[in-house]
Amino acid sequence: MSKIPLAGVIGSPVGHSKSPLVHGAWLRNYGLRGHYVPLHVESDALEQVLRAMPQMGFVGTNVTIPHKEQVLALADDVSPVAARIGAANTLTFGADGRIHADNTDGYGFLANLQQSAPDWRAGDGPALVLGAGGAARAIIVALLDAGVPQIRLCNRTRIRAEALAHEFGPQVAVLDWSDRAHALGDLGLLVNTSSLGMVGNPALDMSLDGLAADALVTDIVYTPLMTDLLQQAQARGNPVVDGLGMLLHQAVPGFERWFGHRPEVVDDLRALVLGQ
Numbered sequence: 001m002s003k004i005p006l007a008g009v010i011g012s013p014v015g016h017s018k019s020p021l022v023h024g025a026w027l028r029n030y031g032l033r034g035h036y037v038p039l040h041v042e043s044d045a046l047e048q049v050l051r052a053m054p055q056m057g058f059v060g061t062n063v064t065i066p067h068k069e070q071v072l073a074l075a076d077d078v079s080p081v082a083a084r085i086g087a088a089n090t091l092t093f094g095a096d097g098r099i100h101a102d103n104t105d106g107y108g109f110l111a112n113l114q115q116s117a118p119d120w121r122a123g124d125g126p127a128l129v130l131g132a133g134g135a136a137r138a139i140i141v142a143l144l145d146a147g148v149p150q151i152r153l154c155n156r157t158r159i160r161a162e163a164l165a166h167e168f169g170p171q172v173a174v175l176d177w178s179d180r181a182h183a184l185g186d187l188g189l190l191v192n193t194s195s196l197g198m199v200g201n202p203a204l205d206m207s208l209d210g211l212a213a214d215a216l217v218t219d220i221v222y223t224p225l226m227t228d229l230l231q232q233a234q235a236r237g238n239p240v241v242d243g244l245g246m247l248l249h250q251a252v253p254g255f256e257r258w259f260g261h262r263p264e265v266v267d268d269l270r271a272l273v274l275g276q
Contacts, residue, residue, distance in 0.1 A: 006057045007258045008037040010049070011064035015040070018273050019062050022251050025272055026263040034259050043067065047074050054093040060258045061091050062251070068134060075101035085137045090254040105135060106142030108250025113218065115249070115265065116241040120216045122146035124188030129153050130180065130204070131194030132160040135220055139193055140168055148189070154180045156194070184210040190233075192219040197227035204229050208236060219243050225274065244270055 009019040015038065023036035039061070041049050046067055053061065063071050068087035072078055075088065076098040082088045088101035113120055127148045129136055132155035140151055151168075154175045155161035165172040175183055184190070190211065196204035198221045206229065208217075217233035222243035230240045248265045256262040 003057045005034045005059045005258055006037070007034065007060050007062075007254070008039045008058065009062040009064055010039045010041045010046070010067060012040055012042050012066060014038045014064065017062075017064060018247060018276070019064075019251060021273060021276060022248060022269065023255055025269055026255055026261075027259065030259075030261050030263065032259050032261060041067070043070060046070060050074055050091070050099060051097070054097040058093060060093055060254060062254060063089050063091060071099075071101055075099045077101065079103070081106065081141065084141050085134075087134050087137065089250065090257075092254070092257050102253070103138055104250045104253045105138035105246070106145075107253060108246045108248070109139050109220070110142050110146060111249035111252070111265075112243075112245030113216070113241055116245055117216050117218075117239050120189070120239070122148045122188075125186050125212075125215070126150040126152055127189040127191060128180070128183055128187050130190075130192045130196075130206075131155055132157070132164050133193065136193040137164065139191060139220075140164070140172060143189075144168065144171060152183050152187075154183070181207045181210065184208065184215070185212065187211060187215045190215060190217045192221065192227070192229055195221070197221050197224075197229055199223045208232055208238070211236075211238065213237055214239070216241065220246055222247060244273065248273070 009017050020036055020038050027034050071088050077100045079102040082101050082103040085103045088103050090102045090104050092100045127143050151172045152175055153161045153172055156177050161174045165174045195201045216239050218241040219227045219229050220243040221227050225242050234240050
């Protein structure tokens, strides 16, 4: 009998990760052989652990904070998307032990929009992206590739936004944080990638008065599921998309590679994750 495929998520800390819940549900629902486990690994042990995993039966692993950048230097092959983003969240191990690094965060973001707001089109207008961290990088790449005509980038620390814009060229324009509410008039999409609005963090204090009524508003925060930003947008009639779907959709490509079956993101899965 062939080995039972193993996969997991590596982080420090890793106890908060919803990935074992998601992948475990898919394994059960599709009747597949395999296991998915959380692995707490410190940075100084990361390379040793990754090189040993294929010998232990692991076919791949997700990577979360703080290792997403470090794994790029340890990988034998890096996908073009992961190279552009500068981080990886999905590793696949070859039969020879080679490590292939990919980033599925941008894929998960777009797939969430396509499922939850099927009327949205990338060419509808510029996008305003709030925040300039790792998630913003993945989302900017995804939006540019999808055909969004311009991205307006706004971060509380302007120099971080400028560094990011410099990497991605003239389609990304930087705005001062104080000007964020003045860049709404012609938007097709407003995205919050910052931690503002997350449980335990300050709210995202921003007026949406200038936003077009049909502009899509999304927040990658999913605790709470309906952030103040989404509630405000919904109250004025804008279509909104919560952040949970991004988490679920970004897991799809890895699961398919590791366990040989492409899973679906359905309401029962959302309910399972929200219930934890």
